[in-house]
Amino acid sequence: MNIIVLVKQVPDTSEVKINRETNTLIRDGVPSIINPFDMYAIEEALRLREKHGGKVTAITMGPPQAAEALKEAVSLGVDDVVLLSDRAFAGADTWATSYTISQGIKKIAEYDLVIAGKQAIDGDTAQVGPETADMLGIPFVAYIRKIEHVEGNKMTAERLMDEGYDVVETSLPALITVVKEINQPRVPSLKGKMRAKNLKVTAWNAKDIGADENKCGLKGSPTKVVKIFPPAPRGRREILTGSMENQITTCVKKLKEQSFII
Amino acid sequence: MSVRVISDKCTACETCVTACPFGAIEMRDGKAFITEVCTMCGSCVEVCEFKAIERMEEAATPAADLSAYKGVWVFAEQHKGDVASVALELLGEGRKLADKRKTKLSAVFIGHNIKSKAKDLIAHGADLVYLADDPALKDFNDDSYAAILTTLARKHKPEIILAGATAIGRSFFPKVASSLYTGLTADCTVLDIDAETGHLHQTRPAFGGNILATIMTPNHRPQMATVRHKVMKPAPREDSRIGDIIEIPYTQSGDLRTRVIRTIEELGETVNICEADIIVAGGRGLGSAKNFQLIEELAKVLGGAVAATRGAVDEGWIPYPHQVGQTGKTVCPKLYIACGISGAIQHVAGMQSSDVIVAINKDPDAPIFNVATYGIVGDVHEVVPIMIKKIREMRG
Ligand SMILES: Cc1cc2nc3c(=O)[nH]c(=O)nc-3n(C[C@H](O)[C@H](O)[C@H](O)COP(=O)(O)OP(=O)(O)OC[C@H]3O[C@@H](n4cnc5c(N)ncnc54)[C@H](O)[C@@H]3O)c2cc1C
Ligand SMILES: Nc1ncnc2c1ncn2[C@@H]1O[C@H](COP(=O)(O)O)[C@@H](O)[C@H]1O
Numbered sequence: 001m002n003i004i005v006l007v008k009q010v011p012d013t014s015e016v017k018i019n020r021e022t023n024t025l026i027r028d029g030v031p032s033i034i035n036p037f038d039m040y041a042i043e044e045a046l047r048l049r050e051k052h053g054g055k056v057t058a059i060t061m062g063p064p065q066a067a068e069a070l071k072e073a074v075s076l077g078v079d080d081v082v083l084l085s086d087r088a089f090a091g092a093d094t095w096a097t098s099y100t101i102s103q104g105i106k107k108i109a110e111y112d113l114v115i116a117g118k119q120a121i122d123g124d125t126a127q128v129g130p131e132t133a134d135m136l137g138i139p140f141v142a143y144i145r146k147i148e149h150v151e152g153n154k155m156t157a158e159r160l161m162d163e164g165y166d167v168v169e170t171s172l173p174a175l176i177t178v179v180k181e182i183n184q185p186r187v188p189s190l191k192g193k194m195r196a197k198n199l200k201v202t203a204w205n206a207k208d209i210g211a212d213e214n215k216c217g218l219k220g221s222p223t224k225v226v227k228i229f230p231p232a233p234r235g236r237r238e239i240l241t242g243s244m245e246n247q248i249t250t251c252v253k254k255l256k257e258q259s260f261i262i
Numbered sequence: 263m264s265v266r267v268i269s270d271k272c273t274a275c276e277t278c279v280t281a282c283p284f285g286a287i288e289m290r291d292g293k294a295f296i297t298e299v300c301t302m303c304g305s306c307v308e309v310c311e312f313k314a315i316e317r318m319e320e321a322a323t324p325a326a327d328l329s330a331y332k333g334v335w336v337f338a339e340q341h342k343g344d345v346a347s348v349a350l351e352l353l354g355e356g357r358k359l360a361d362k363r364k365t366k367l368s369a370v371f372i373g374h375n376i377k378s379k380a381k382d383l384i385a386h387g388a389d390l391v392y393l394a395d396d397p398a399l400k401d402f403n404d405d406s407y408a409a410i411l412t413t414l415a416r417k418h419k420p421e422i423i424l425a426g427a428t429a430i431g432r433s434f435f436p437k438v439a440s441s442l443y444t445g446l447t448a449d450c451t452v453l454d455i456d457a458e459t460g461h462l463h464q465t466r467p468a469f470g471g472n473i474l475a476t477i478m479t480p481n482h483r484p485q486m487a488t489v490r491h492k493v494m495k496p497a498p499r500e501d502s503r504i505g506d507i508i509e510i511p512y513t514q515s516g517d518l519r520t521r522v523i524r525t526i527e528e529l530g531e532t533v534n535i536c537e538a539d540i541i542v543a544g545g546r547g548l549g550s551a552k553n554f555q556l557i558e559e560l561a562k563v564l565g566g567a568v569a570a571t572r573g574a575v576d577e578g579w580i581p582y583p584h585q586v587g588q589t590g591k592t593v594c595p596k597l598y599i600a601c602g603i604s605g606a607i608q609h610v611a612g613m614q615s616s617d618v619i620v621a622i623n624k625d626p627d628a629p630i631f632n633v634a635t636y637g638i639v640g641d642v643h644e645v646v647p648i649m650i651k652k653i654r655e656m657r658g
Contacts, residue, residue, distance in 0.1 A: 011285065013470035013588070014607045030285075036589060063298055090298035098440060121588055122469055125448040130404070130436035139519035140404050142433040145582075156523070160583070162429045162536060163341070164528035166401075170520040180589045181582045218302060222445030222482040225303040228283050228475050231467070234614070239626075239637040247638045248645060251620060252652045254636060258618065260540060260564065260597045261653055 001054035001150065003045040004105055005078065006116035006128065008035045009062055009069035013121050034069050037117025040178045043185040044147065045115050046077045052150060055079045057108060061089055061100050067201040075188035075196040082108065086205035091218030094123075098131035100216055103209040105136060113155070114175040118143055126177070133175035141170050145181040264318050265302050267294045271314035278306035278315060283473055303475070328460070330419055331483040334360040337411065337425035337435070338369040338383050338391075343376050347537055348426030350386050350496035352489060356424060357387035357497050359455045359462075365421070366390060370414060372407055374400040377509075384505035387497040391505065396512040401522040402430050408437040410510065415442060420484045421460050424453075427488040428536070439486050445479035446486040449592070451493045451615065462487065470588055470611040491536045492594045493615070528583060535584060540566030541595045543586060543613070546573035547602020547623065547642055554579045556646045557601055563653050569593065571609050587612035602642045605630025622646070 015030045034042075045056045058073040060066050061084040070081035084104045092100065105114065114133070119126035126142075133140035143160040150156075153172045158165045160179050170176075188196075206213050214220055240247035255261050272293045279287045279294065286299035287306060294315070296306075306315045336352040338345060353369065360367040368390040369383040380391045394410050407430075415423060415438070423438075425431035427449045439446035451474075452465035462485040465476045479485040535541055542564065544557040554574070561568045568584060575585045586593055588608040598616035603609060605621070605628055613619070614633050621634035622645045631637040638645055 011469075013472065013611075016469055016472050087298050091301050093445065094436070095440065095443070095445065123448075124468065124470075126432050127436040127439070127446060127448060130433060131440040134408075134437045134440035140433075140437065141520055142404075143429060160429070161525075162534050164526045164583075166525050167523040168520055169523055174520070179582075222443065222479050223447060223477050224480060225301050226463070226476050226478050228303045228305050228473055231471070231474055231614075234619075234633055234635070237631075237635060237637070239631060239634075239639070244638070244640045244645065245648065247640065248648050248652060251636050251638055252649060252656065255597070255618075255620070256656060258597075260618070261656055 001048055001052040001113065002111045003048060003054065003056045004108060004111045004114045005038070005041050005045045005056060005058045005073070006101060006114065006132070007038045007042065007058045007060045007069055007073055008117070008120045009033070009060065009066040010035045010120055010122040032065070032068065034072055035117050035120045035122075037119060037121075037178065037180070039185040040180060040182050041115040041117050042073055042076055042078060043183045044178055046186070047183065048113070048147070048150065054112070057082060057111075059084065059101065059104055059108070061085070061092070061097055061104070063090075064203070067203075070201050071196040071199055072188070074199055075192040076186060077189065077192055081199070081201055083201050083203040084209065085203045086216070088206045088211075088213045088219075089217045091221065092216065093221035093223040094125050094127035094131055095222055096216055096218075096220035098128050098135055099220060100209070100211055101128065102132050102135035103211045104204060105132070107204065107209050112153075112172045114138070114173070116175065116177045118177045118179050129175060129177040136175065139170050139174045141168050141174060141176045144176045144178045147182075265296055265300055265304065265307065266316060266318065267296060268314050268316060269293050271312045273312055273314070275312075277309050277311070281305050281309040283469070328481075328483055331421040331460075333366045333368055333418070333420045333422075334363070335368045335370060335415075335420040335423045335484070336388075337423065337431065338371045338388075339426055339428060339430055340371070340373045340376055340379065343373060343379065345379055345382055346426065346428065347496070348428060348489075348491050349383070351492070351494040352424050352426060353383060353387040354497040355453060355489065355494035359422065359453065360389075362455050362457045363421070363460055364457075368392060368420070370394075370411055372399055372410055374398075380507045382499075384503050384507075385499045385501050387503070389505045391507045392510055393507055394510040394512045398514045399512060401525070402434075403518060403520060403522070404434045404437060405519055406512075406514065407434045408441070410512065411438050412441045414510065415484055422455075422462055423484045423486045425488050427490045431488050435486065435488055442484065444482040444484055444486060445477075446488070447477045447479075448488050450487045450489045453487065453489065461485075470607060471614055490592065490594065528581065535567045535569050535586065535593050536591055538567035538593070538595050540564050540597045541569045541586075541593060541613075541616070542566050542599045542601065543569035543571070543603060544574055544579070544601050545571040545603030545609075546577065547604075548574065548579070549602075549643075551577070551579040553643065556642070560599065560601075560646055560650055563650050564597075566595070566597070569613075571603050571606075600630050600634070601646060603630050604628050605633065
C-alpha cells in the first residue's frame with residue numbers, strides 16, 4: 001500500500017505572542033514545527049505500512065527551510081520525501097496550495113491513499129485536504145478517527161461528526177484527513193534520526209511538476225488577505241473579591257442580571 | 263499585488279520585521295528584505311514610519327465578468343430532516359447582505375423527506391429555495407452534495423455562497439470552491455459587503471485566534487465562505503413571508519465512491535457544544551472522573567452543555583467530542599464557565615469569543631483569568647457546589 005502524507009511546517013502558534021504596544025505578533029524565536037494534525041497523519045501512514053507493506057512518502061509545499069519538516073518525518077520512519085519549492089508558489093491560498101500539491105502528487109503517480117491533517121494550526125482552514133482530493137479526482141473523507149480495515153480497493157473508517165460519528169466506506173485511492181483521536185504519534189528513532197541527518201531532500205519546482213504558474217502562488221490565489229489586525233481586547237474584567245462565599249454570590253447575581261439564570 | 267522595500271528610505275529600524283505576522287521580512291545587507299513567505303497583507307506598509315515599504319496593485323488578472331453573478335445563497339444544512347440552527351443564522355446574515363446589495367437571498371436545501379421544511383427557510387428570510395429531496399440524499403455525501411451545489415452555481419451564478427463551519431460544511435464546501443476555481447474563506451466571524459461592487463469582506467481568526475484577518479476574493483465569483491456557529495443572528499420567523507420553492511431533480515450518476523454504512527450518535531442527550539448557549543467546562547483541576555460530575559451537575563442546573571480541556575480528555579474523564587480548543591472544537595456560547603482550567607493558549611483559542619467567561623481556579627495567576635469576565639479564586643470542589651446551591655436558591 002503506497003501512501004502519501006501531506007505535511008505542513010507551521011509556526012508553533014502557542015508560542016506566538018502579541019506585542020500590546022504595536023499590536024503585532026511577536027514571531028521572534030517562535031519555533032517551526034510539523035503541524036500537529038499532520039503528526040497523526042504520518043503515524044497512521046506508518047501503521048498502515050507496517051500492516052500492509054508498501055511505502056510512505058511525505059510531501060510539503062513551502063520555502064526551502066520546510067525541508068526540516070520533511071527530515072523530521074524521515075526520522076519518524078517515512079521512506080521518501082518531496083519538497084515543492086519555487087518562488088512562484090509563494091503567497092498561495094488554499095486553492096493554489098491544493099493545485100500545487102495535486103500536481104506534485106500526480107508526478108508521484110502511484111498511490112493508494114493520501115492522508116492529510118484535519119487542519120493546519122496557523123490558518124485553521126481545513127481546506128487543502130478536500131480541495132486537493134477534488135483536483136486529483138479522488139474521493140475525500142474528512143475527520144477520520146479510526147481506520148477499521150483496508151481490503152482491496154476499499155477502506156472502511158470512522159468519521160467524526162458534530163454529533164457522533166459515521167462509519168464510512170470509500171473506494172481507493174482516496175484522500176482522508178485525520179483528527180487527534182486516531183492514534184498516539186511515536187517519537188523519532190535513532191536510526192530514523194541518522195537517516196534524516198544524511199538525507200538530501202528532493203525539491204521540485206513549478207516546471208518539474210508541470211504546474212501552470214498562473215495557478216500557483218499569489219497569482220493563482222482567488223483570495224487575498226487585505227488586512228491583519230489583533231482582536232479587540234476583551235471587555236471589562238473583574239476578579240471578584242471578598243470571601244469565597246461573597247465572590248460566588250456576586251457572580252451568581254451577575255449571571256442572573258444577564259439572564260443566564262432563569 | 264506586490265510589496266517592495268524602497269531601499270533608500272529604509273533605516274533598518276526593523277519595525278517591519280517584528281510587525282510581520284508571517285515572519286516574511288529579514289534584514290539583508292542592512293536593509294529590510296521581503297522573502298517569499300510574504301502574503302502581501304500590508305502590515306509592514308502600515309507600521310513603516312519612513313514610508314519605505316509600498317504595496318503596488320498590479321493589473322488584476324483579467325477578471326471573469328463579475329457582473330454576471332447575482333444574488334446571495336446559503337447552504338441550509340439539515341440533520342435527519344431538522345434544519346440546523348446555523349442555517350437560520352446564515353439566513354439572518356444572508357438577508358442583511360442581500361438587502362444591502364439589493365438582491366435576492368436563496369437557500370440550497372439537500373436531503374430526504376425535507377420538503378415540508380422548505381417553507382421554514384422562507385419564513386426565516388429566503389426568497390427562493392432550491393430543494394433537492396431524494397432517498398439517495400438521506401446521508402451526507404461529499405460527492406453528491408458538492409455535485410448538486412456546483413451544478414446549481416454554474417447555472418445560476420450566485421455572487422456569494424455561505425455555509426456553516428460545521429463538520430458537513432467544512433467537508434464538502436472546499437470541493438465546490440475547488441471545482442468552481444474560486445476563493446473560500448473558512449470560519450468567518452464577520453462579513454460585510456460593499457454595496458457598490460459586491461465585494462465581500464470576510465473576517466476570520468488565524469494563528470490560534472491571536473490575530474484576525476480580513477480576506478477578499480476580488481476577481482473570482484462566487485465568493486464563498488463558511489461561517490462560525492453562533493456569531494450571526496437568525497432573522498425572526500415571519501410566516502407571512504413569501505418565496506418560491508424550486509425542486510431540483512436528483513439523479514445519481516454511477517456508483518457512489520463513498521457511502522455511510524451507519525451513523526452513531528454519541529452525544530446522546532447532551533447538546534452539541536457548538537450549538538450551546540451555556541457551556542460549563544472542566545479541566546485537570548477537577549482531579550478525577552468522579553469530580554467531573556460536579557461540572558455535569560452545574561451544566562444541568564444552568565441548562566448548558568459540558569465541555570473540557572484536552573488535559574481532561576487525555577485523562578479519560580470525558581470523550582473527545584467535548585474537547586474545546588485548537589485540536590478540539592471552537593465554541594462561542596453566551597456563557598462559558600471554566601472550572602479548574604489553566605487557560606493554555608490552545609484551550610483559549612477555542613473559547614475566547616464567548617460573550618461572558620467565568621473562571622474558577624485556585625491559582626490567582628492562572629492565565630485563564632486574563633480572558634475571564636468574572637474570576638473566582640478558589641477550589642472548584644468548594645466553589646461549584648456552593649454555586650449550584652445558590653442558583654437553586656435563587657430559583658426558589
Ligand atoms: C499542539 C497542541 C494542541 C493542543 N490543543 C488543545 C486543545 O484543543 N484544547 C485544550 O484544552 N488544550 C490543548 N492543548 C493542551 C494545552 O496546552 C494545555 O495543556 C491544556 O489545555 C491544559 O488543560 P487544563 O487546563 O485542564 O490542565 P492544567 O494546565 O493542568 O491546569 C489545571 C488548572 O487547574 C487549577 N486547579 C487545580 N486544582 C484545582 C482546584 N482544586 N480548584 C481550582 N482550580 C484547580 C490549576 O491551578 C491549573 O490552573 C494542546 C497542546 C498542544 C501542544
Ligand atoms: N503547504 C502545504 N504543504 C503540504 N501539506 C499542506 C500544506 N498546506 C496544508 N497542507 C495539508 O492540508 C492540511 C489542512 O491544511 P489547511 O487547509 O491549511 O488547514 C494540513 O494538515 C496538511 O496536511
